[in-house]
Amino acid sequence: MVGQYRGLFKTPGVKGFVVAGFIGRMPMSMLGIGVVLLISAITGSYAMAGAVAATTNVSFAIAAPLSGRLVDRFGQHRVIFPLATLNALSLASLMVSARLGLPDWTLFASGFAVGATSLSLGSMVRARWSALHGGSAKLHTAFAFESVADEVIFVTGPALVTVLATMVNPYAGLMVALVCMLGGSVAFAVQRRTEPPVQRVRAGRGSPITIPGIALLSCVYLALGAVFGSVDLITVAFADEHGVKGASGFLLAAFAGGSMVSGLWFGSRTWRISLRSRFVRALGVFVVGLLPIAFISDVGVLAVMLFLAGLAISPTLITGFSLTERLVPPSLLTEGMAWISTSIGFGVALGAWAGGRLTESFGASSAYALSLACAVLAAVVGVGGSGLLRLPEAPSPAKS
Template sequence: MVGPYRGLFSTPGAKGFVIAGFIGRMPMSMLGIGVVLLISALTGSYATAGAISATVSISYAVAAPLSGRLVDRYGQARVLVPLVLLHGAALVTLMLLAEYDAPLWTLFASGVVVGGAATSLGSMVRARWSHLLGRSARLHTAFSFESVADEVIFVAGPALVTGLTTLVNLYAGLILALVSTVVGTIAFALQRGTEPPVRPAGQQSGSPITIPGVALLSCVFLAMGSVFGSVDLTTVAFAEEHGAKAVSGLLLGAFASGSMVSGLWFGFRDWKITLRQRFVRGLAVFAVGLTPILLVGDTRIMAVVLFFAGLAISPTVITGYALVERLVPGHLLTEGMSWISTAVGFGVAIGAWAAGRLTDTFGPSNAYAFSFGCALLAVAIGIGGNTLLRTPELATTEARTTAS
């Protein structure tokens, strides 16, 4: 199983941008839960904590396609460095405002800048792989590896930030997120040898979101992001309700562990069915896997349930990015992938806000029903519009399959 992944790193420059990209995007699993833990501890309200976390996510979601377009036009290095420095300064401001009990609106204002200046570093890494490997079979393995790397981050990140926040200091988790994103992003940006070329001036018009398949994928990932955002917040409240708030990061880590394991397996296999068939089946398994989450009242059992619920995440995400890579012209690739990040960001914001309200009103166990409903919505959208995901390559493959 390791063989195909090891072969990726024979590509010149791959090790450097993969390691830097991994460090730089560590905060994607730490920032939201770090803000929730900090604000809920200071205000005693999960609704307020969810609202501020949602503000960060919405701001990021709005800005991600713009930063992706700027990267396509001016290159990764020229855009990433100033943005990550602004992001770091805004995150420091947010923590200082929280420390000195500033008016609540100032926390929301700083959250807007924190999210707006954040970058979709995962999209930048995938764009480098696409630039280096083209549409060879190794690109599937590369995207699978990056999805596994994302899940490693989602295993380690919540546990780290929760442990640091609850056992060391309220601000320790966010400080680690700050250092990781600034150091990793700058190190990534400075590696110019593997950077994709900028978009020619004559190819600036149009946006990938106008492509029907990309629009459909964005809607699906909006619903999936709502699952992620609501599960994150509800699980923290669930653990606290059962007197084990410090293990909330481990519960979320179990969710990501299932995705990590399935991602390794998914990337290793040589698939015969089409990308859109893989995508639809992954969505269906995702919804089925979340069903038991509504029935659990013990943290140990919840860890097992979350692990199995996470098994469908990586295959679905890997296939989604692969579909974008097929649907979007090369000179718009970074922006196209950023739209997936935008959709997930909006979904996380909706999920965090809704889960905060539902948790305060009905309790965390009942709030999980929202997560399950969003998973069903993702399946309905994906199945209902899956014909929009056909590309010329996919159409040819399907025709051959039918003929045989």
């Protein structure tokens, strides 16, 4: 299994962009819970915290395809430098607004600016892998590796920001996120050797969202994003209700940990069933895995169940990005990948907002029913529209 991954890093320049991309996208797991912890500590309201976090995610969801199109047209380095600088200033503004007790609208305005200037660095990393290994069996392993890297981020990020916010001060987690974003993004941008070349866009190509398969994937990931957003916020409230708010990051790390384990296994295998079949099966497993969490009232049991539920996340993301790479023209690849991110972002925003409302009205344990309902919706849409994802299968690679 290790050998499959080791072979990815023989190409010159790969290790550099992988490490920089990993550091630069650490904030994707830190911002949401960091904002929730900061705003809830200041206002005492999870509804307000969820609303600010949702604003950030909505603005990111709107802006991600636009920044992806700019990257496809002008190149990664020309877009990263200005957006990373603006993002750092926006996040600093959010923390200053909270620190000075400025009116609520300043929190929403700053949160919107943070999301609008956030980089879809994961899409850019995957675009580099596609440029290196597009059309080969190595791309499946590369996407699996990136999914595992994402889950390592989601294991360590929430735990780190929770410890910093609860044991140091509420701002510490977001400060670390700012440093990681700026440092990692700049380090990624300066590595020009592995940057995909800018390709001429043919007239009339339009946007990847007009491709039926991409539109379907976007709808599925909208619902899955709602699962992620609601689980994040509800889990923080669940731990708080049980007097162990500091454990919320570790509960979320269990959710991501299950995905990390399955991603390592999934990427090491040579699959003979189609991408479409893998995708719909992963959705079904995700629903089954989430069933128990709506009926749990113990923190320890919840951690185990979140780990088991997380086992289906990586296979779903890996196959989704692989389908996107096959469905989208190379000249629009970054934007196509960004549509997956933007759908997840919208879903996370809706899930965080609705999760906050339901938590305050019915309690955290009952609010988990929202997460389960969104997973069911994702599976229904994905299975029902899976005909749009049928692709001519490439010959099965020989096993090594």
